[in-house]
Amino acid sequence: MKRYVFALLGAFSLSACAQNPGASDAAPATAGAAASTPTAVEAPAGSPAAKARDAILSINPQVSVESVADAPLPGFQEVIVSGQVLYVSNDGRYVMQGSLFDAREQRDLSQAGLSKLRQRLLSEVPEDQRIIFAPANPKYTVSVFTDVECGYCRRLHEEVAEYNKRGIAIEYLAFPRMGPGSDDFRLMESVWCASDRKQALTAAKSGRRVEPRTCENPVAAHYALGQRAGLTGTPMIIATDGTQMPGYMPPDQLLEALQRLDGAAVGGAR
Template identity: 80%
Template sequence: MKRYVFALLGAFSLSACAQGTDEAVQAQADPAASAVTAGEDASPGTPAANARNAILSINSQVGIESVADAPLPGFQEVIVSGQVLYVSNDGRYVLQGSLFDAEEKRDLSQAGLSLLRKRLLSEVPEDQRIVFAPANPKYTVSVFTDVECGYCRRLHEEIADYNARGIAIEYLAYPRMGPGSEDFRLMESVWCADDRRKALTDAKSGRRVPSRTCENPVGAHYALGQRAGLTGTPMIVAGDGTQMPGYMPPDALLAALQRLEAEGGGSR
């Protein structure tokens, strides 16, 4: 029995890291980010309360982003650390993994995650992002980026091509090496630069960026990325919260955004 509990606890590892890794990160992040307990106001004995209590009985330190009726009858959908879990209405059973609709040929678990990402990103002011945009963008995507990641650099090398296709790129910081690393400090210097766009381009090109400190959102972006389910960089998120499959060349990203728009989402 214990081995299954430990396996499930592994699903919450990102949340545990986000809460205990570095006090400076938490200070810069949303004060409520590490204490989100959705469903705590639900009446005792309700499916939402049972689901919340079941998750907290496994790991009392996690932040529960949302609790809602699941597409699977008799279950609640619970989002924890950017991951979707399904908890039976009585709180006894917890399922981990994607819920796929064989008839509609789509992953139903992505709907809740998309709504979460859209909400989280809507709370990030534009002046905390580094924006590369054409005059009248047709599409806007948020990109969690790292200055050291190869595909992040490749994406940035093609920034003019994305813009030429009407796609605005709004960068958020996600230094993969984590708080206290040189990578993290470099990204703080980028966000503290007088010309952030130039500093980011220099950093991604391997050119020297003067070390600077200031009040900056790098820690908050890092924590937000974990809450949004980031597993690698670059993480590209469309306007409706849909996560793209990693790096995509300009034409491929444009085609994906056009498909989303035809389905009723993707633009912003």
């Protein structure tokens, strides 16, 4: 049993491209190749949070415990580990993995903690480390983990002007799905090192040559951040409140989703 749980916490598989349009997009990402330094949240000794944290680290001391908080499920702590939500009993004995769904409210409660984590992680990425395509006065802004080889990433980029026309700013972060050391990774580093990043990204996504370049760049940091944020495929679209969209969405569909989120936030604030 311990071996099984260790596997759950120690091996994270990332699908290469959400809603892949072709077999060439099906290569898996190398999930562990750029893992960030393991972290563990602070908690008072003997508290339910400390017991939950220590229970996870006793199974695998190499994982990063991103947050521990009271779970919506009484008697449990919600623990976020490398983009996964786990529920640990307050005494640290029992560990459950999976979504916690509220049948009455018809919503996935496990997404709330992940949204807060994504929001915090993205707030740490400065604007000059992103590649931004935005209208003059955007109504909405989304962060998009992208790969130059992913078919649906390319489709989204082909429509970037249409997103902008609808008042949506697209802020790209790098997630080369083939992992560090790959041609894909080096190509994305060349894009981020280009004198005109926007032009280079467009060229790369169109299959045109991008001049190889090296420099101090955030590609590896973005890759590790995507893992911590629970990335399961590219493009990963995240709203400003940390909500993850279900993969690629056409411009009108994304606008409608952002408007619904906006309406829900306004309604919840009343």
